[in-house]
């Protein structure tokens with residue numbers, strides 16, 4: 527675009543219309559700090575109308591804590607550099623404090639002469655309120671946690687939700703990736719539109735594409751009538767692409783094109799449709815490693831991964847176990863009209879010692895199993911599924927005292943043995959202890975081993 531064309535296109539009144547239509551406050555000052563223009567959003571955020579503001583020095587209008595010290599606009603004017611997003615507060619005309627973020631740049635004429643500065647500011651009241659609410663909380667949407675790593679995610683969730691950026695959620699199976707995606711959707715401006723989820727790993731390419739993009743009648747043999755895809759159904763909302771790491775290279779190319787053009791074409795269709803959806807994806811594989819090994823397209827990875835969140839496995843946030851147990855019992859009581867009180871110490875000790883390869887989903891299933899068997903009072907060891915209750919009920923270990931440390935040790939060793947097919951050497955290695963230490967512990971805890979161990983598994 528030539529300069530002249532741009533000038534014609536964006537004449538003064540067009541620029542004013544654009545400035546009046548945006549939701550960020552914008553004002554300009556001359557070299558003497560006198561306000562030259564003040565848009566509608568600036569009026570709303572400050573409570574001062576443009577006629578009052580224009581001609582005044584900016585600090586008389588803004589009364590911000592920034593005005594007395596590190597003023598971003600002053601820095602811009604002094605250093606000739608733009609500044610993006612400093613956070614501060616301003617005092618409204620009615621005395622109320624408004625948290626804002628500020629961006630500043632120099633205002634120049636066509637010949638590059640500095641006329642003054644321009645400041646854009648955004649009202650962050652809503653984000654601050656949400657952040658405050660979430661930072662004291664152990665629950666966002668349906669997600670319960672007191673683990674510091676997840677609470678850190680809670681703290682930034684309002685900003686992530688407010689932006690429309692793509693998000694990739696990493697974490698082992700059952701760690702709550704879909705729940706987190708739903709929470710982001712529920713806190714975003716898209717919350718009143720649909721949230722749709724699809725497991726990309728479970729479908730072959732052709733089915734995945736027809737599910738996502740839909741098809742037109744006649745596109746293939748059984749396509750009798752048009753079927754809208756999830757991108758159409760979720761218009762204005764969020765599409766959650768689960769197991770994105772399991773998609774084929776051909777599908778990755780197709781998805782990349784859709785994300786770049788923000789358009790998609792139903793199978794057998796000729797018209798393109800706008801993809802007005804936010805994309806959140808998840809993977810229990812390490813996408814960065816997959817990119818390095820050329821198993822996942824780097825360009826698609828960058829498109830999907832503007833924001834990245836990682837959910838730790840349950841074994842690394844043991845503090846969440848009692849909280850989640852209470853949460854699931856509370857929910858089941860309400861659902862089934864029972865009054866199970868909680869979990870007794872011995873059962874809790876076993877749960878705390880379990881490694882939960884299936885993470886929160888596995889814990890939820892264990893509690894549901896125990897809940898069915900427990901009529902009221904506390905869930906006890908005998909209500910837990912066999913693989914957990916086994917060390918407590920069975921074998922020689924039956925009589926050892928139920929000290930939680932011992933039962934935790936019992937369970938950790940049993941899990942290592944099971945995971946290593948009862949091969950004691952491998953189990954000792956996985957526990958990081960010497961083989962003879964493990965034998966000693968096995969004897970002390972009264973664990974009996976099956977006759978056939980992992981060393982003999984290849985024998986007929």
Ligand SMILES: Nc1ncnc2c1ncn2[C@@H]1O[C@H](COP(=O)(O)OP(=O)(O)OP(=O)(O)O)[C@@H](O)[C@H]1O
Nearest residue numbers: 668669670671698699700701702703704705886887
């Ligand atoms: N922090 C949590 N608080 C309460 N419930 C949770 C939490 N995390 C997970 N859950 C529950 O655990 C189950 C599994 O969660 P979810 O489906 O979100 O996991 P996921 O990581 O997406 O699993 P997958 O990778 O297998 O798709 C769900 O029933 C969910 O409600």
